[in-house]
Amino acid sequence: MDAIALRREFHKYPEVGFTEFRTASKVVEILKSLGYEVIYGAAALDPQSRRGVPSEEELEAAYNRALAGGANPKIIEKMKGGNTAVIGILKGKRTGPTVAFRFDMDALPIQESTDLDHFPQSSEFRSKYEGNMHACAHDAHTAIGLSLAEKMSDQNFSGTLKLIFQPAEEGGRGAYSIVKKGMADDIDQLFCLHLGLDVPLGEIYGGSKDLLATTKLLAHFHGVPSHSGISPEKGRNALLGAATALLNIHSLPRFSSCPTRVNVGVLEGGTAPNIIPQYAKMIIETRASLAEINNELEKRVRDIIEHSAAMHGLRYEIEVIGEATTLVCDENMIATVLEQAKNTRGFDSFKEYYNFGGSEDASFLIRRVQECGGQGTYMVIGTPIAAPHHHQKFDIGEDAIPMSVELLERIAKRTLHVREG
Template sequence: MIDIIALRRELHQYPELGFTEFRTATKVVLMLTALGYRVTYGKDAIDDMSRRGLPQPEVLEDAYQRAIREGADPAIVEHMRGGFTAVVAELEGIQEGPTTAFRFDMDALPIRESEMNKHTPQAGDFRSTHEGIMHACAHDGHTSIGLALAERLSDRQFAGKVRLLFQPAEEGVRGAYAMVEKGMLEQVDRLFCMHLGTDVPSGHVKGASAGFLATTKLEAHFTGVSSHAGASPEEGRNALLGAATAMLNIHALPRFSTADTRINVGILEGGTGANIIAEHARMVIETRSTKEETNLELERRVRQILEHSAAMHELSVTIEIVGGAIPIRCDMELAALAVKQAEGISGIRHAEAISDGAALGSEDASYMIKRVQEQGGLATYMIVGSDLPAPHHHPEFDIDEAVLAPAVEWLERLARNVQ
């Protein structure tokens, strides 16, 4: 029987960034295969050209080689080489019924984990072994819940089929879209997505969430002409200056009366020396809104600013979408079922249908949810509360491991009792 806390702690020690989850995904494949699931992974589980914000080839290769050194099965991980780290598993129940899917994300964040003694992973000797990378958003817990759920359901005592989706690259909202494009959500009747924490206390669960924002992440590359900044500045075309012009005008965009909006230039870098006109500059921008159409309008205006700023300084610019999400609309029928199935579970003291506080950011499970709903199915995004010593994406982030087992039982009941 899976020791879910031990599993979570092992995954916590070996965090991997989006599309480099080679060790994690290989472990998922091995465990699911041993449980009797039909497992799809590598290029069969995710669309190559639809992946967003893919790391550079040398980054992918370094992470691949590191995973092998750390014990990843070479035959399995070879099929994931190049960033194909999605895993999908399916199992048929003992009688006919709907297809019920559960989604679990696997990736970590580029954050250096705390070494303070009060930080439980440090004190418990399961702090990240990959310096500068840590599980600071509970995805190690999510993956562990998914594998423990797979074990519970391996007895096939349910109707229909269960499909488990282990997704790479949720951070930066990059991975789900490519799994949808590969067809991994086809013929799904019910989809349950979930997250640990999110300011909900331990012992509380929510059957649905609201407040997720549509977002687009853009990466722009400006190209100019280098020249000596003192001897011949007029011969140069300053890419960094063009990018700075764009940045200021992007942040000057007006807010909207029709929807809440957010905008941010998170990265601006370029140039090689004080006396050299910068030939290259790179910028990463995000737009967000409570409405998909408003976010698309913001994106259009940002693109216009990027292109016109480049033209103003006689530069060229390329623009790439490196992440995206849309608002989530949960089906309250599933939320009500989730509340009902939470009754009587040890460790769950309170269940309610919806968490509708302030905007929670963005979630690329939104694409999976939308695809299921487009096919006439139902979907929801649930919250399993967890007391947190520090916020998500913080060096001292950790979860209350006592909530893991109740979460597994909750999902198990949903799989066995979905209507």
């Protein structure tokens, strides 16, 4: 299997969270061809626990686009409604532990560059889906996972290999639903990874720290429309209520116990200058290095929304559209990663902890594994990047892909007690 060619194939067909119909169908096909038991669709996640699911119209459009793009209709039929998780399971020839690897599949709502100095453009694998782009290396992660599946397909190991292909990592929306389905409960060791993050080629971090707990909220404000000149007093201005909430949210104090973040990223409302806005929406995120502080910050944001709505005579609703928690990697898992990296061609710098500073919903998977008595880590693998993550010119150095495949194969064989010779 040519992992680089596979990465380019996925790059051409980027699909945002819970619309990864084409990508997931290809993953299912390849895993089945390699002899894996494959669990997918609603069997692989809890549909009710997904965060920030696209509208029915968006899901239907993405589904039809995937069919037109070559997705297997029998496979994606089971993914209707955005149930796009895939779990591949392969039992070895002997009994042993259950070792899992997690790979995220989703793209971002970004218009990819058409400049000739952008390598995917000049090499003819730029996005075919305008407005969507793989700008965070998830295309490479998926290709690495499938290449690992091929490397281990002879079943010459002790135990069970579990490969988790996760939808909707962006915004912290997909992992929690996989956890709620029970897919992490039997895992003894879980390895998660990310390419890039300003780490140079050849460098690897066996684990990560300073991952922030986060909550993403969508607030709806409902008012009463009226003529802004003739009868402004009869209206209830939803946009003004949302703006009141915005200013007060950004006035929240910092916490002395840990770093915190709060941001209103979207504020929309109104239809014309002479109409009192009937509706407004606001998207907010909170973050903190301690889960309990993030919970308190979220509570304060909710209180502000409630009272801002009351001040202006509005109704409101709040949805959780994304979430992640904090993470502590297990030291012996970090040691395993670095030990195997030292035996893998191309790696020459070995470090324990990457200072993440952001959020990752793999935290839910690793935490659940740990709660059930297992262990986990989140490694970072270096590769040059052409532009920052989530930028229209983002691209990775593809030399990191075969290195990563070899590393994960070594880790899998080490933890699944492969007999040499």
